Amino acid sequence: MTGVDTIxxxxxxxxxxxxxxxxKVGLSSPQxxxxxxxxxxxxxxxxxxxxxxxxxxxxxxxxMKAPELAVVMLPPExxxxxxxxxxxxxxxxxxxITGGYKDEQRxxxxxxxxxxxxxxxxxxxxxxxxxTANGLNTTFERDVMPKRGNIAIISQSGGVxxxxxxxxxxxxxxxxxxxxxxxxxxxxxxDLLRYLAKDKETRxxxxxxxxxxxxxxxxxxxxxxxxxxxxxxxxGGITQESAHRAKSHTASMAGSDEIFNAAFKKAGIIRVEDPxxxxxxxIALSKQPPMFGDNIAIVSNVGGPAILAADAVARNSxxxxxxSDETKRKIESLYPGMDATNPIDMIADARAxxxxxxxxxxxxxxxxxxxxxxNMLKSCFFEPEDAKVIPRVAAKYPKKPxxxxxxxxxxxxxxxxxxxxxxxxxxxxxxxxxxxLKILRAYGKIxxxxxxxxxxxxx
Amino acid sequence: MTGVDTIxxxxxxxxxxxxxxxxKVGLSSPQxxxxxxxxxxxxxxxxxxxxxxxxxxxxxxxxMKAPELAVVMLPPExxxxxxxxxxxxxxxxxxxITGGYKDEQRxxxxxxxxxxxxxxxxxxxxxxxxxTANGLNTTFERDVMPKRGNIAIISQSGGVxxxxxxxxxxxxxxxxxxxxxxxxxxxxxxDLLRYLAKDKETRxxxxxxxxxxxxxxxxxxxxxxxxxxxxxxxxGGITQESAHRAKSHTASMAGSDEIFNAAFKKAGIIRVEDPxxxxxxxIALSKQPPMFGDNIAIVSNVGGPAILAADAVARNSxxxxxxSDETKRKIESLYPGMDATNPIDMIADARAxxxxxxxxxxxxxxxxxxxxxxNMLKSCFFEPEDAKVIPRVAAKYPKKPxxxxxxxxxxxxxxxxxxxxxxxxxxxxxxxxxxxLKILRAYGKIxxxxxxxxxxxxx
Numbered sequence: 001m002t003g004v005d006t007i008x009x010x011x012x013x014x015x016x017x018x019x020x021x022x023x024k025v026g027l028s029s030p031q032x033x034x035x036x037x038x039x040x041x042x043x044x045x046x047x048x049x050x051x052x053x054x055x056x057x058x059x060x061x062x063x064m065k066a067p068e069l070a071v072v073m074l075p076p077e078x079x080x081x082x083x084x085x086x087x088x089x090x091x092x093x094x095x096x097i098t099g100g101y102k103d104e105q106r107x108x109x110x111x112x113x114x115x116x117x118x119x120x121x122x123x124x125x126x127x128x129x130x131x132t133a134n135g136l137n138t139t140f141e142r143d144v145m146p147k148r149g150n151i152a153i154i155s156q157s158g159g160v161x162x163x164x165x166x167x168x169x170x171x172x173x174x175x176x177x178x179x180x181x182x183x184x185x186x187x188x189x190x191d192l193l194r195y196l197a198k199d200k201e202t203r204x205x206x207x208x209x210x211x212x213x214x215x216x217x218x219x220x221x222x223x224x225x226x227x228x229x230x231x232x233x234x235x236g237g238i239t240q241e242s243a244h245r246a247k248s249h250t251a252s253m254a255g256s257d258e259i260f261n262a263a264f265k266k267a268g269i270i271r272v273e274d275p276x277x278x279x280x281x282x283i284a285l286s287k288q289p290p291m292f293g294d295n296i297a298i299v300s301n302v303g304g305p306a307i308l309a310a311d312a313v314a315r316n317s318x319x320x321x322x323x324s325d326e327t328k329r330k331i332e333s334l335y336p337g338m339d340a341t342n343p344i345d346m347i348a349d350a351r352a353x354x355x356x357x358x359x360x361x362x363x364x365x366x367x368x369x370x371x372x373x374x375n376m377l378k379s380c381f382f383e384p385e386d387a388k389v390i391p392r393v394a395a396k397y398p399k400k401p402x403x404x405x406x407x408x409x410x411x412x413x414x415x416x417x418x419x420x421x422x423x424x425x426x427x428x429x430x431x432x433x434x435x436x437l438k439i440l441r442a443y444g445k446i447x448x449x450x451x452x453x454x455x456x457x458x459x
Numbered sequence: 460m461t462g463v464d465t466i467x468x469x470x471x472x473x474x475x476x477x478x479x480x481x482x483k484v485g486l487s488s489p490q491x492x493x494x495x496x497x498x499x500x501x502x503x504x505x506x507x508x509x510x511x512x513x514x515x516x517x518x519x520x521x522x523m524k525a526p527e528l529a530v531v532m533l534p535p536e537x538x539x540x541x542x543x544x545x546x547x548x549x550x551x552x553x554x555x556i557t558g559g560y561k562d563e564q565r566x567x568x569x570x571x572x573x574x575x576x577x578x579x580x581x582x583x584x585x586x587x588x589x590x591t592a593n594g595l596n597t598t599f600e601r602d603v604m605p606k607r608g609n610i611a612i613i614s615q616s617g618g619v620x621x622x623x624x625x626x627x628x629x630x631x632x633x634x635x636x637x638x639x640x641x642x643x644x645x646x647x648x649x650d651l652l653r654y655l656a657k658d659k660e661t662r663x664x665x666x667x668x669x670x671x672x673x674x675x676x677x678x679x680x681x682x683x684x685x686x687x688x689x690x691x692x693x694x695g696g697i698t699q700e701s702a703h704r705a706k707s708h709t710a711s712m713a714g715s716d717e718i719f720n721a722a723f724k725k726a727g728i729i730r731v732e733d734p735x736x737x738x739x740x741x742i743a744l745s746k747q748p749p750m751f752g753d754n755i756a757i758v759s760n761v762g763g764p765a766i767l768a769a770d771a772v773a774r775n776s777x778x779x780x781x782x783s784d785e786t787k788r789k790i791e792s793l794y795p796g797m798d799a800t801n802p803i804d805m806i807a808d809a810r811a812x813x814x815x816x817x818x819x820x821x822x823x824x825x826x827x828x829x830x831x832x833x834n835m836l837k838s839c840f841f842e843p844e845d846a847k848v849i850p851r852v853a854a855k856y857p858k859k860p861x862x863x864x865x866x867x868x869x870x871x872x873x874x875x876x877x878x879x880x881x882x883x884x885x886x887x888x889x890x891x892x893x894x895x896l897k898i899l900r901a902y903g904k905i906x907x908x909x910x911x912x913x914x915x916x917x918x
Binding site for chain 2: 024025027029126127139140141144155156157158159160161162163164165166167168169170171208210234236237238239273274275276300301302303304305306307308310311312313314315320337347348349376377378379380381407408409410411412413428429430431
C-alpha cells in the first residue's frame with residue numbers, strides 16, 4: 001500500500017490534538033478535537049488511538065504497533081513536533097487539519113516527509129478526508145457523513161469542499177471519497193487523481209482547485225484517467241483580484257484563466273462554473289451513460305417548461321431531435337389530438353402510462369441521442385409515484401442518457417423523494433436538466449476523441 | 460372598478476363547472492371543478508356561488524344580484540354558452556380556466572367580450588388568478604396558497620406559472636398577485652401591467668411571456684411603470700423550434716429573440732434566463748434597494764466560496780470594491796492577523812460579533828456600493844442564529860444593497876430558517892448572490908437613465 005492509499009484506507013488511526021489549546025488562526029481548538037474524535041468513533045471501522053498532548057501519562061510509545069495514519073489538529077509548531085514523533089514511530093501518513101502555517105513551517109513539514117518517507121495531506125486541509133466505504137471521517141462537523149456512492153470530491157478549499165459536502169448530504173448524493181487538500185505541501189491533485197483512478201468505488205472525479213503546481217504532469221495524468229472515469233473541475237480565482245485571495249488562502253498561484261481552460265481541454269477535463277453545476281454534472285455522469293450525438297428529445301406534461309427546455313437546448317449547443325415519421329405516427333395514433341413534434345407536450349393529464357409509452361417510443365427512435373423528461377405536479381394530474389416508470393423505461397436503453405426535471409420547489413422534492421436514488425438524475429429546472437445532458441455530451445466527445453466512442457446501435 | 464380590477468378584486472364569484480364532464484384535452488374535469496371550489500371556500504373572503512351545469516333545479520337566474528366574476532371550467536363549447544348566459548345577467552369579468560379552444564371558438568369568446576363589455580382572462584389560463592390579499596384562488600392545486608407579499612407574477616403558461624408558484628410556496632416567498640394569461644384573447648400583458656402598476660400590494664412585477672401582440676404599446680406601458688416598480692421578464696421560445704411549440708401552446712407568435720431583447724431594453728425591463736433566476740431576482744428587488752455603482756465588497760468566513768464570489772463578480776460585469784485605507788486599517792486593528800483586502804476572509808471562527816463589526820465598517824465605506832455576505836456553517840464556527848446581525852446592520856445603510864449567501868444545501872436551509880423572512884435575500888451559492896446584486900445594479904442603471912438615480916450620500 002502506498003502512502004496515499006493509507007490516507008484513505010488505514011487499518012488504524014491516531015487522532016492528535018489538545019484539550020486545552022485554542023488558537024485564533026488555523027482552527028485548532030479542543031472543540032474541533034472532540035468533534036473529530038466523535039465522528040471517528042461513530043463511523044470508522046478500524047482501530048482508533050487518541051493522543052491528547054495535554055493529558056499526562058499517555059503511554060503512546062508503548063503502543064505495540066504504530067498506527068498507519070495520524071490526524072494532527074494542533075497549531076503549526078506543535079503539529080510539526082508531534083508529526084516528527086510519530087513519523088519516527090513508523091506512522092506512514094499524516095493528515096494535517098489545522099492551518100496558519102508560515103512558509104518556514106511548511107518547509108519543515110516537507111523535510112519531515114523527505115526524511116521519513118511519509119506522505120502528508122495538508123496542512124490547512126480543514127476537514128481532511130472522508131471515505132464512505134470504511135467510515136474514515138476526519139471532519140469536525142458532528143454526525144455529518146454523506147451516503148456511500150461513486151462520486152469522489154477533491155477540494156483544495158475547506159469552504160468549497162464543505163459546501164459540496166453539505167450539498168451531498170442534503171440531497172443524499174452518493175459519495176465514494178472526499179479529500180480536502182489545503183496547502184498541498186506534499187500530496188497533491190496528481191497523487192489523488194492516481195489514487196482515485198484505481199479506486200473501485202469511484203466512477204466520477206470532481207476537483208475544486210485554485211492552482212496546480214506541475215501543470216504538464218497534471219494534464220498527462222488526467223488524460224490517462226478520463227478514458228475510464230470522467231473528471232470535472234471547478235476552478236477558483238479566475239481574476240487578478242480573486243487570484244490574490246487564492247494566494248493567501250491556500251498558498252497557490254492561480255495562473256491565468258485561459259491557460260487553465262486550454263489545460264483542461266487538453267486533459268479531457270470538463271470544466272464547470274459553480275458548486276451546484278459541479279454536483280449536478282457529477283450526478284449525471286455517475287448515473288447515466290455519455291451521450292454520443294447532439295439530438296435531444298423533450299417529453300413533458302406541460303408546455304411552458306418544455307419551451308424553456310428547448311430554449312436551453314439551443315443555448316447549450318445541443319439540438320432538438322427531429323423525431324422519425326414512424327415515431328410521430330405511433331405516438332399520435334396512441335393519443336389522438338397530441339402533436340408529437342419535439343418538444344412533445346403530452347398535456348396536463350398525462351400519468352405513468354402515457355409517460356411509459358411515449359418515452360419508450362422516443363428512446364427507440366434512432367434520431368434521438370438523449371431524452372429530457374419533464375414531469376410537473378402542480379397544474380397537472382401527475383402523481384409522484386408515476387415517476388417510477390421513468391427509470392424503468394430508461395433501463396431498456398442503457399446507451400441513451402435520460403434525465404428528469406421536476407420543475408419547482410415542492411414538486412422537485414416530491415419527485416426526488418420517489419426516484420432521487422434511482423439511476424435517473426432529477427433536477428429542479430429545465431435549464432439544469434439540459435446542462436446535465438450537455439455534460440454527458442461533453443464526456444461523449446472526450447471519449448470519441450480518444451477513440452473510445454460507443455455509438456449506440458441503431459434500433 | 461374596471462373589468463381587470465374585478466378579475467382580482469371581486470366581491471362575489473360564481474364557479475361554473477360540471478360534476479360529470481371529463482375531456483381529454485383542455486383540463487375540464489369534475490376533479491378540477493371540485494378542487495377549485497375547495498380552494499375558493501378555504502381562502503376567498505367574498506361571496507361564492509357554485510353552478511354545476513349537470514345539477515338540475517339550480518335557480519341561478521333567481522340570484523338577486525349577478526356575481527361580479529365568473530370562473531368557467533367547462534369544455535370550450537359549453538364554456539361559451541355559460542359565459543354568454545352570465546354576461547347577460549351582468550357578470551363583469553370572466554376567468555376561462557380550460558383550454559382546447561379552436562380559432563373559431565376563440566373568436567366567439569372575443570365577440571362576447573365586445574357585445575357585453577365584459578373582460579375575459581384566458582381561455583387556457585389553467586390556473587387563473589391568485590390574490591393573496593383577499594384570498595381569491597382559482598387554482599386547482601388543493602390548499603396551495605403562497606404567502607402574502609409584494610411580488611406579482613404574470614405567466615402566459617400554466618406550467619411555468621405553476622413552477623413559479625411552487626417555488627414561491629416552497630421558499631415562503633411573499634406574493635401579491637398571480638395571473639395566468641393563457642391564450643390572451645382579451646386581457647393581456649398590457650392590461651395586467653396597468654393593473655399591477657396601481658396595485659399597492661405589488662412592488663415587483665415578474666412576467667413569463669411567449670409572445671406579445673402590441674409590442675409598441677407594451678414597451679410604452681412598461682417604461683411608465685419601471686420608474687416606480689421594476690419589471691422582470693422571462694421569455695420562452697427563443698429558437699425557431701421552441702417558437703413553433705409556443706404557437707401551438709398559447710397561440711402566440713414568439714417573434715425573434717433579438718427583437719425582444721431590444722424591446723426589453725427600450726422598455727427598461729430586466730431580462731432573466733430561467734425560473735429560478737426570475738424568483739431570485741424578484742426577491743432581491745422586493746427586499747433591497749437598487750444599486751447605484753458597480754463596487755461589491757465580499758465579507759465571508761470562508762476563503763474558497765469568497766474566491767468563487769469574486770470570480771462571479773467579474774463574470775457578471777461588476778467590480779470588486781477597493782476598500783479605503785481607513786476601513787482596512789480599522790478592520791485589521793480590530794482583528795490582528797486578518798487581511799482586510801476585498802474579498803475579506805474573516806476566517807472560520809467568525810461569529811455574530813465579528814460579522815457585525817466588519818459588515819458595519821464595510822457598508823460605511825464610500826467605495827462600496829453593495830455587499831455580499833457569505834456565512835457557512837460547515838467547516839466553520841458560525842451558528843444559524845448569528846445570521847440575525849446581518850439584517851440588523853444592513854438596516855443602518857438603507858441605500859446600499861446587502862445579500863447573503865449560505866452556500867450549500869443544509870446550511871442554506873438553516874440560515875434561511877433564521878433570516879429568510881427578513882429583508883435580506885438569502886441564496887445557496889455565491890454565484891446566485893452575485894447575480895442578485897447584478898439585478899439590483901441593472902435596476903439602478905434603469906433608474907439612472909430615467910433621471911431617477913438616488914446615489915447614496917457619501918458617508
